[in-house]
Amino acid sequence: xxxxxxxxxxxxxxxxxxxxxxxxxxxxxxxxxxxxxxxxxxxxxxxxxxxxxxxxxxxxxxxxxxxxxxxxxxxxxxxxxxxxxxxxxxxxxxxxxxxxxxxxxxxxxxxxxxxxxxxxxxxxxxxxxxxxxxxxxxxxxxxxxxxxxxxxxxxxxxxxxxxxxxxxxxxxxxxxxxxxxxxxxxxxxxxxxxxxxxxxxxxxxxxxxxxxxxxxxxxxxxxxxxxxxxxxxxxxxxxxxxxxxxxxxxxxxxxxxxxxxxxxxxxxxxxxxxxxxxxxxxxxxxxxxxxxxxxxxxxxxxxxxxxxxxxxxxxxxxxxxxxxxxxxxxxxxxxxx
Numbered sequence: 001x002x003x004x005x006x007x008x009x010x011x012x013x014x015x016x017x018x019x020x021x022x023x024x025x026x027x028x029x030x031x032x033x034x035x036x037x038x039x040x041x042x043x044x045x046x047x048x049x050x051x052x053x054x055x056x057x058x059x060x061x062x063x064x065x066x067x068x069x070x071x072x073x074x075x076x077x078x079x080x081x082x083x084x085x086x087x088x089x090x091x092x093x094x095x096x097x098x099x100x101x102x103x104x105x106x107x108x109x110x111x112x113x114x115x116x117x118x119x120x121x122x123x124x125x126x127x128x129x130x131x132x133x134x135x136x137x138x139x140x141x142x143x144x145x146x147x148x149x150x151x152x153x154x155x156x157x158x159x160x161x162x163x164x165x166x167x168x169x170x171x172x173x174x175x176x177x178x179x180x181x182x183x184x185x186x187x188x189x190x191x192x193x194x195x196x197x198x199x200x201x202x203x204x205x206x207x208x209x210x211x212x213x214x215x216x217x218x219x220x221x222x223x224x225x226x227x228x229x230x231x232x233x234x235x236x237x238x239x240x241x242x243x244x245x246x247x248x249x250x251x252x253x254x255x256x257x258x259x260x261x262x263x264x265x266x267x268x269x270x271x272x273x274x275x276x277x278x279x280x281x282x283x284x285x286x287x288x289x290x291x292x293x294x295x296x297x298x299x300x301x302x303x304x305x306x307x308x309x310x311x312x313x314x315x316x317x318x319x320x321x322x323x324x325x326x327x328x329x330x331x332x333x334x335x336x337x
Contacts, residue, residue, distance in 0.1 A: 002028045009036050012298070021110040033083075033105050033119055034076035038308075041207050042075040043068060044315050045176050048203060048322060049184025052196045055326045058189035063137050067184050070130030074155055077124040082159040083107070084116050089160065124155075134187045143192060147183040151175070164226075166233045172211045177204030195262050202250035202270070203318050206311030209243045213307035216240060217288065217300065240284045243303070247277055247310055254318075264328055269321040273314040280306040 002025055008014050009031035016024070016032065024032075046068040053059045087106045105111040111119070131148050138144045154162070154171050162171050181200035186192050215222065215229040216239045223232050231239035254270050257263045283306050292299035 001025055006031060010040075012037055016110070018108075018110055021105075029105075029111075030076075030119065030123075033080055033111070033116070034123070035079045036076070038079075038210075039072050039075055041176065041210070041311070041315070042071050042180065044203065044319055045180035045200075045207075046071045046184055047319055048200065049181045049196075050188060051319070051322045051326055052181070052185045052193070052199070053188035055322075055329060056185075056189050056191075056193070058191070060188055063134060063188050066130045066133050066137075067187060070127050070134065071180055071184070073123050073127035073130065074151060077120060077127055078155045078158060080116065080120040080123060081156065084113070084120060085159045087113075087116075138187050138190050144187060147179060147186070150179060151183075154179075164228050166228050166230045169208055169211055169215070169230045173204055173208045176207040177201055195257075198253070199257055199262060202253045203311075203315050205246040205250050205253075206307075206314050209246045209307040210304055210311055212239060212243050212246070213303035213305075214301070216243070216303045236287060240287075240303070243307060244281060244284050247281065247307075247314075250314060250318075263322075264325045266324050266328060267318075267321040269324070270314060270317045273310075273317050276310055276313040280310050 005014070005024060005028040009028060013035050014032055021029065030036075046064075049067060050059060050064040053064070083104055083106060087104070106113060106116045131151070135144045135148060154175050158168060158171055162168050177200035178197045181204070182192070182194075182197040185196045212231065215231045216236060219229070219231050219236055219239075222229050234242070251270065251274075254263065254267055258265055258267055284303065288302050296302070298305055
């Protein structure tokens with residue numbers, strides 16, 4: 001067991017040689033193949049769904065843990081399948097962006113296509129089994145079938161054709177908010193709540209900035225490959241300002257939800273994320289440098305890293321605030337009426 005690699009793979013996307021790969025345990029290989037460092041965003045969505053259910057007095061641990069694991073394995077399946085799809089379509093050839101910032105196991109010869117598909121099949125089957133359990137837990141309702149179907153659709157077709165039709169960013173916005181948080185709340189609480197969907201937006205907008213940042217980083221390469229991500233379609237400058245708008249809007253939505261008495265004022269804790277935003281927003285006012293700035297981590301990743309750090313700060317405070325919000329409602333029911 002290579003615990004050091006587990007920790008590394010959960011924090012960054014490691015680049016390893018074939019010799020290093022062959023010495024790794026199966027969990028390390030799975031963590032690298034699934035790009036496990038980004039799975040934390042999915043965990044936060046599942047955690048928020050659980051907190052919203054607890055807030056409604058409908059929390060149940062077993063469905064929640066099944067939701068957490070199911071969503072993480074579904075996201076992991078998507079990442080594996082995306083790499084396979086890009087490899088088969090020839091996208092990852094000629095030192096494409098994905099091969100530069102981290103190991104793409106199949107394109108770098110670390111795994112065969114059969115091994116890669118085996119990883120995908122096992123991971124996806126675990127996600128499917130957990131999804132079926134959640135369907136059963138809510139009585140195989142029509143809403144739960146729709147949620148499962150939408151999840152499967154975005155999992156299988158995100159890389160192709162959605163991403164190439166400038167719909168990848170929209171897919172992320174739908175999946176990490178309405179589907180994961182709104183749908184997650186539904187399978188735990190057994191009721192659909194549109195306010196929960198609205199309340200998911202402050203966090204999911206941050207997640208969307210991450211994929212936006214990544215697509216800005218590789219805009220030129222995507223354009224050359226004929227991959228029409230949204231930044232390719234609307235342009236580099238418009239994309240940078242779109243990211244800034246999505247970083248600012250969550251604060252206004254949170255304040256609105258406090259004014260609407262859906263949240264208690266404790267959710268103003270998200271304002272503590274403003275210093276992080278002020279630290280990073282100047283980065284998005286200028287185009288990406290042509291060479292790595294001194295001390296720049298993860299190059300050629302650039303905008304995506306700053307978007308990730310900003311989202312992690314805001315998302316962590318948002319989750320903490322919601323946890324305290326729920327505690328206040330449970331312990332002191334009269335606190336906010």
